Amino acid sequence: xxxxxxxxLGALTIGRLAAELGISKSGVYAHFRSKERLQMxxxxxxxxxxxxxxxxxGLAAPDGRARLEALAEAFLSYVERGVxxxxxxxxxxxxxxxxxxxxxxxxxxxxxxGWFSLLxxxxxxxxxxxxxxxxxxxxxxxxxxxxxxEVANYLSVLHRDPSMIAHGRRAVRGILSRASGSAPGHxx
Amino acid sequence: xxxxxxxxLGALTIGRLAAELGISKSGVYAHFRSKERLQMxxxxxxxxxxxxxxxxxGLAAPDGRARLEALAEAFLSYVERGVxxxxxxxxxxxxxxxxxxxxxxxxxxxxxxGWFSLLxxxxxxxxxxxxxxxxxxxxxxxxxxxxxxEVANYLSVLHRDPSMIAHGRRAVRGILSRASGSAPGHxx
DNA sequence: TATTAAATAGCACGATCGTGCTATCTATAA
DNA sequence: TTATAGATAGCACGATCGTGCTATTTAATA
Numbered sequence: 051x052x053x054x055x056x057x058x059l060g061a062l063t064i065g066r067l068a069a070e071l072g073i074s075k076s077g078v079y080a081h082f083r084s085k086e087r088l089q090m091x092x093x094x095x096x097x098x099x100x101x102x103x104x105x106x107x108g109l110a111a112p113d114g115r116a117r118l119e120a121l122a123e124a125f126l127s128y129v130e131r132g133v134x135x136x137x138x139x140x141x142x143x144x145x146x147x148x149x150x151x152x153x154x155x156x157x158x159x160x161x162x163x164g165w166f167s168l169l170x171x172x173x174x175x176x177x178x179x180x181x182x183x184x185x186x187x188x189x190x191x192x193x194x195x196x197x198x199x200e201v202a203n204y205l206s207v208l209h210r211d212p213s214m215i216a217h218g219r220r221a222v223r224g225i226l227s228r229a230s231g232s233a234p235g236h237x238x
Numbered sequence: 239x240x241x242x243x244x245x246x247l248g249a250l251t252i253g254r255l256a257a258e259l260g261i262s263k264s265g266v267y268a269h270f271r272s273k274e275r276l277q278m279x280x281x282x283x284x285x286x287x288x289x290x291x292x293x294x295x296g297l298a299a300p301d302g303r304a305r306l307e308a309l310a311e312a313f314l315s316y317v318e319r320g321v322x323x324x325x326x327x328x329x330x331x332x333x334x335x336x337x338x339x340x341x342x343x344x345x346x347x348x349x350x351x352g353w354f355s356l357l358x359x360x361x362x363x364x365x366x367x368x369x370x371x372x373x374x375x376x377x378x379x380x381x382x383x384x385x386x387x388e389v390a391n392y393l394s395v396l397h398r399d400p401s402m403i404a405h406g407r408r409a410v411r412g413i414l415s416r417a418s419g420s421a422p423g424h425x426x
Numbered sequence: 427t428a429t430t431a432a433a434t435a436g437c438a439c440g441a442t443c444g445t446g447c448t449a450t451c452t453a454t455a456a
Numbered sequence: 457t458t459a460t461a462g463a464t465a466g467c468a469c470g471a472t473c474g475t476g477c478t479a480t481t482t483a484a485t486a
Contacts, residue, residue, distance in 0.1 A: 145333015146334065162397075201388050221381065
């Protein structure tokens with residue numbers, strides 16, 4: 051997972067992994083029996099970590115605006131703490147497989163769709179609870195939150211600059227404030 | 239460039255390119271004399287296209303808010319028209335090399351820094367012209383514009399869904415309207 | 427302790443990688 | 457027409473790739 055988060059799943063080769071672990075290629079190969087299985091099991095393992103680091107804290111918060119805040123903060127914290135050395139594992143997968151076809155693309159697209167739905171549902175709950183303006187466009191809100199989080203991840207890694215995480219936090223605050231109908235302190 | 243925009247620069251191999259072109263490996267190799275040169279020249283060629291498709295239309299607009307609008311629209315149009323089959327070439331490079339080290343990472347980081355400065359400078363001009371609220375945080379504005387554009391690119395490619403471009407357009411309108419101090423029509 | 431399962435090693439295979447070298451072919455220039 | 461430069465081909469090299477197969481070592485079980 052660490053290797054793939056930095057260099058991509060394509061660089062996660064059986065020989066490379068064996069060298070990294072200090073064992074023989076056969077020793078690695080026997081565990082997976084094909085490269086595609088290795089890739090898929092790596093994704094599965096990363097899903098478990100994402101679940102624990104981001105989704106669980108988010109779902110622990112009450113549905114609605116609080117959940118959106120918790121999800122966003124959990125994501126930014128997970129990037130900030132360097133849970134994976136290459137930033138968010140799934141952002142790496144997104145960049146690598148967005149334009150390709152095959153089972154991995156479909157897995158990545160499915161995961162991303164699930165994340166997007168999670169945001170939409172929480173936003174819908176926020177509307178239902180009266181926390182958000184009822185005219186709120188749920189898809190647009192999910193898009194803008196995703197944009198802030200994803201780009202905070204990419205740019206903080208690219209420039210090794212944690213201030214990009216701060217920009218992400220501020221963008222999230224603005225999005226949620228505007229959906230709440232409150233006048234946010236002035237921001238760009 | 240087309241191959242790299244879909245599968246990444248790492249997949250742009252001399253043998254693969256030769257097979258794609260229907261000529262021998264030697265026929266390709268003689269033109270570049272090393273793989274690193276091939277990668278660098280591919281980036282140079284993509285820069286020229288980005289210059290023509292995005293930067294030139296943006297710089298043709300008067301400095302300030304109009305330039306930001308023109309840059310954003312040129313970028314979204316360039317993604318929408320599929321100038322590269324894998325979406326924005328440099329977004330692909332960003333995802334591939336953000337966490338790596340070396341000359342290519344540095345080239346990508348430098349390009350992105352230039353893009354970011356371009357947005358900041360145009361925003362500063364908009365403030366100077368009285369188009370934007372003087373309290374506008376220029377870096378935050380550049381961050382949010384970049385986030386909307388970049389994620390519109392990634393998600394439109396990932397889900398083969400042009401409506402993601404529309405979300406990007408709407409996010410850009412919201413960002414610029416708020417910086418202008420105007421009350422935007424309600425949006426998420 | 428004896429048996430069995432799991433983990434690892436060793437070796438071989440065909441394919442592809444980047445890189446060199448020497449030909450040959452195809453234009454342009456003299 | 458001949459000389460010359462550029463593009464392409466062909467071949468070889470060592471390295472690495474994914475994948476098979478048969479040992480052997482290690483750990484758990486009976």
